[in-house]
Amino acid sequence: MSPRILGVIAAVLVALIVLSRAQRQDAPAATVINADTDALVTAGAPTQGAVVRGPDSIGTPSIDLLARLAIRRRLERDRGRVYLDSLLLQTDSTLVRWPDRADKTIRIALVADTTVPGFTPALLDHARAGMAAWQSNEAGLQLREVDDPLTADIRVEWVTMLPDSAQLGLTEISWEGNGSANRARIQLALRTNPDSQVVPAAIARRVAAHEFGHALGLPHSPVDTDLMFPSSPVAAPSRRDQATLLLLYAVPSGPLKDP
Ligand SMILES: [Zn+2]
Numbered sequence: 001m002s003p004r005i006l007g008v009i010a011a012v013l014v015a016l017i018v019l020s021r022a023q024r025q026d027a028p029a030a031t032v033i034n035a036d037t038d039a040l041v042t043a044g045a046p047t048q049g050a051v052v053r054g055p056d057s058i059g060t061p062s063i064d065l066l067a068r069l070a071i072r073r074r075l076e077r078d079r080g081r082v083y084l085d086s087l088l089l090q091t092d093s094t095l096v097r098w099p100d101r102a103d104k105t106i107r108i109a110l111v112a113d114t115t116v117p118g119f120t121p122a123l124l125d126h127a128r129a130g131m132a133a134w135q136s137n138e139a140g141l142q143l144r145e146v147d148d149p150l151t152a153d154i155r156v157e158w159v160t161m162l163p164d165s166a167q168l169g170l171t172e173i174s175w176e177g178n179g180s181a182n183r184a185r186i187q188l189a190l191r192t193n194p195d196s197q198v199v200p201a202a203i204a205r206r207v208a209a210h211e212f213g214h215a216l217g218l219p220h221s222p223v224d225t226d227l228m229f230p231s232s233p234v235a236a237p238s239r240r241d242q243a244t245l246l247l248l249y250a251v252p253s254g255p256l257k258d259p
Pocket residue numbers: 048049050210214220228229230
């Protein structure tokens with residue numbers, strides 16, 4: 001083969017590699033990960049679920065190299081006291097949270113659906129109790145109920161059962177390329193099988209509190225005394241839940257991997 005032909009082949013290969021890299025960068029890196037597929041489940045206890053979805057569009061990473069390094073070191077140092085590591089596994093190393101706002105308000109719409117068999121207004125109150133569990137969070141976020149689902153950040157809906165019938169809650173978050181959450185949806189199930197009773201009030205409140213934790217950006221905790229444990233027996237955020245939320249909102253959102 002002549003050197004000229006080899007040169008042309010090499011040039012074509014380089015062009016193809018560059019093109020494929022460019023396409024990879026353009027493609028939306030939509031990641032849908034069910035955090036509960038390998039969740040630890042306490043026998044007999046219904047699990048709570050989380051789906052983290054996003055990003056919607058690829059923006060310019062907003063965290064520079066030194067800041068990323070500092071945040072990684074902080075997560076490393078605080079391991080044990082907080083549990084953000086599992087979030088980074090779900091999101092390909094992107095810190096996802098709601099953007100900083102002057103009033104720190106997260107707007108929440110409870111979307112009642114009387115066509116779901118067994119739905120009662122009491123379920124709205126159970127969801128409100130779940131919201132209230134986070135009301136005095138150390139990150140200073142204010143959870144405020146709004147009437148219009150279109151203006152809400154987090155939309156709460158009720159379904160008879162979830163696709164994984166062992167789960168009673170499911171949360172999806174969409175985010176921009178800079179890790180800034182733009183909307184979330186919580187689905188709360190009334191039953192774990194078609195013939196079972198509607199979920200008891202205490203469990204409904206606990207599941208709602210757990211799902212609001214996901215909707216604020218928290219991943220699962222590996223510790224069963226935390227509200228964010230997959231099938232947590234507790235109904236309110238623990239010290240570690242609060243510390244993890246505080247850290248999540250103390251650092252900038254965005255990718256932590258070096259480009
Ligand atoms: Zn969960």
